[in-house]
Amino acid sequence: MFLSREIEYLIENEYREGQALPPERDMAASFDVQRDTLRSALDLLEQKGIILKRERIGNFVAPSRVRFDLNKYRSTKRYIEGVGKKHKVILLTFEKISIDRRHDEDYLLPEGTLVYRIMRLRYANDIPMALERSHVLCEMASGLNEEDVHKKSIYSTLKNKFNITIANSKQKVTVIKANGLESELLKIERDEPVMRYEGIVYDSKGRIVEFFDNTILMDSVEFVSQSFV
């Protein structure tokens, strides 16, 4: 347990993502422990998602997760680029619908409220990372169209075209099993656990602008909140 933390400290301070760790024999010697002890420490780090083990090749620092900073709510594009990854988003569907009871209960909006429903697939380093379903209230962004959200941040469109300033978002993170569509698009097995990230987004006047529910690969993101430096 403590050995794994010391290795984590070493990785945090001296290694980059994707970098190979020294051979296990050398690591065991430098920490002055048995090979078995080292191996179980590395197992722990693999479980925590800190390293990846490749059979007969070696151990590597795991790719860094996209970091959502709750004190600086931004577009997902900014978060992905923030960890040095290449960003891409593909618009799958764009439609105008009226919301049903389920949304009514979840989001305190009356049944029949008109929204633009935008479904997009998000990539980091050309690997699909999230299936996102965003619902923008029609009355807040009347006339929003496909062009506005194609390869663009919804938030910057809302800001530039509709003069809406996003202020905060109430969010929830749970785990669900991937359905058929999600597993196909995210290239995982059906029923594999995935993160469900949902939220309701308010503007600076406290009005609901958008609500979203996104399905995200579990190992691709993390959330951080800092109340001191």
Next chain:
Amino acid sequence: MTKYREIEKKILEEIKNGHYLPGETLESERILAKKYEVNRMTVKHAFDALTEKGYIERSHGKGTFVKKKNFEKLDLDFDKEDGNTGITALVEWHGIMISNKVLSKGIVNGSRYLSDKLRIGLDEPVFALHRVRYGNEEPIAVEYTYVPSSYFGNIGEMDFKNVSLYDYMASFGKLPKKFNQKLRLIENAEKEAEHLKIKKGSPLYYFEFIGMDGDMEIVEYTESYIRCDKCEFRFTATTKKSLV
């Protein structure tokens, strides 16, 4: 004031000032009678009055305890008073009672990782407390907590099965009030899965946080592995940077 009211007031003061913590066992009637130099019946009356007022409770054969707070919604200790906590863990049912099983505890020396997290010298001892947290007697989380032991006098002797760590820390004026937190979902944490009685390979929340007290000192570093089927995480994200 009658004699027993006087004793009642004295014990209540000791509860309020944190000499006795919620969940902690009080001395027996006999010992307290001796301590306050009163008749044992007087202590019994004082206990009766405190029980009636909900400050203490008696358990047959185990003694008299300071009553624990009744949590409405669980926050595994995370949701602290000043509301500046960021990420909050909520369990899915109400009226939950938290209990703990201590897996291990003791002093750790010379961990670079922990001294870095706690911002203390490598030679300063760290008290480690590893617990399984139960909600209504079902395991919910495995928590590995580390605190600088120099802040606390008798931490090694404390019974953290019954006493809340935060109540204990608060009694030294070292309650964490601000948190830096990190939340991830992980797959496969074998040892934790065992403690939590879930299948190996099931997803878990991994929640890591560092707590700072009112004097701007780091008082806690915790890694928590939390069941996804019992718990959900909520938070508010804000576009404004709200660091103080």
